[in-house]
Amino acid sequence: MSLVPFDDRDGEIWLNGELVPWRSAKTHTLSHGLHYASLVFEGERVYGGKIFKGKEHTKRLRISCNILDFDLPVMDEQLELAKQKVLHANKITDGYVRAFCWRGSEMMAVSAQKTSINLAIAAWEWPSYFDPVTKMAGISLGIADWKRPSPESAPVHAKAAGLYMICTLSKHRAEQQGFQDALMLDYRGYVAEATGANVFFVDKKGTLHTPTADCFLNGITRQTVISLAKSMEIEVVERHIMPQELASMKECFLTGTAAEVTPVSRIGDHEFVPSEICRQMVEGYSSIVNPA
Numbered sequence: 404m405s406l407v408p409f410d411d412r413d414g415e416i417w418l419n420g421e422l423v424p425w426r427s428a429k430t431h432t433l434s435h436g437l438h439y440a441s442l443v444f445e446g447e448r449v450y451g452g453k454i455f456k457g458k459e460h461t462k463r464l465r466i467s468c469n470i471l472d473f474d475l476p477v478m479d480e481q482l483e484l485a486k487q488k489v490l491h492a493n494k495i496t497d498g499y500v501r502a503f504c505w506r507g508s509e510m511m512a513v514s515a516q517k518t519s520i521n522l523a524i525a526a527w528e529w530p531s532y533f534d535p536v537t538k539m540a541g542i543s544l545g546i547a548d549w550k551r552p553s554p555e556s557a558p559v560h561a562k563a564a565g566l567y568m569i570c571t572l573s574k575h576r577a578e579q580q581g582f583q584d585a586l587m588l589d590y591r592g593y594v595a596e597a598t599g600a601n602v603f604f605v606d607k608k609g610t611l612h613t614p615t616a617d618c619f620l621n622g623i624t625r626q627t628v629i630s631l632a633k634s635m636e637i638e639v640v641e642r643h644i645m646p647q648e649l650a651s652m653k654e655c656f657l658t659g660t661a662a663e664v665t666p667v668s669r670i671g672d673h674e675f676v677p678s679e680i681c682r683q684m685v686e687g688y689s690s691i692v693n694p695a
């Protein structure tokens with residue numbers, strides 16, 4: 404597969420208030436964000452020219468900034484407008500938007516109270532391929548060795564770069580073992596989430612079970628799918644789930660902006676058969692994000 408590097412593409416990126424040519428959207432190598440992970444970000448999808456839940460993503464970006472002890476340097480409306488400018492400049496109607504905010508270069512040590520706060524927005528094409536046959540085959544997950552940390556050990560509710568260190572390590576390990584992603588447990592041993600998506604299980608009665616989001620992101624897609632299921636009169640239980648319970652679950656799927664609803668056919672030695680509930684959630688989510 405030939406990769407088109409993300410620093411060598413045509414188009415424009417919004418950087419600190421203006422659109423700049425894609426290849427010129429640079430930050431210095433001595434940036435606090437790069438060395439000390441003082442960077443937060445959002446991943447959003449655009450469907451038919453409209454960002455799905457754009458305002459919720461902006462709200463979460465602001466919360467992530469505040470958790471990392473800085474302020475988002477623009478008002479919500481300015482950010483919404485800037486995202487639209489980026490989509491327009493790059494002629495994207497179905498794609499992905501990445502807004503991110505990080506501490507600059509004025510201070511290069513642990514303390515960084517006086518750094519500038521940078522904000523950038525990039526977007527690229529990423530059509531949502533809705534091929535129900537491929538989708539319903541499901542993906543396989545290994546079980547990660549790394550555990551999601553306790554809220555006392557990390558700012559777990561921020562979408563912050565530093566929290567992805569163990570996700571990248573876990574996903575690499577899973578891929579090396581032939582899986583497509585990894586299921587991560589939390590610091591107590593409960594099932595938490597995948598490396599970039601939340602997880603749901605379906606029991607034999609057709610009830611949905613999803614881990615309580617008390618030490619990982621309460622995903623915007625997760626919340627959308629919970630409402631969708633409830634609107635279809637499917638019971639949803641948010642609770643702590645032990646890994647041993649996987650054996651009694653019939654179906655499993657992941658949710659996330661990028662993953663949308665992705666059925667899972669295997670976690671370690673447990674097999675699942677993506678069936679009716681997976682199909683209803685995949686199709687239901689698809690019709691929410693692509694209204695007719």
Ligand code: PMP
Pocket residue numbers: 446570596597598599600601619620621622623624625658659660661
């Ligand atoms: N958990 C992690 C670690 C993620 O990276 C994501 C993707 N942002 C999610 C959950 C799902 O969040 P959302 O549905 O808001 O995209």
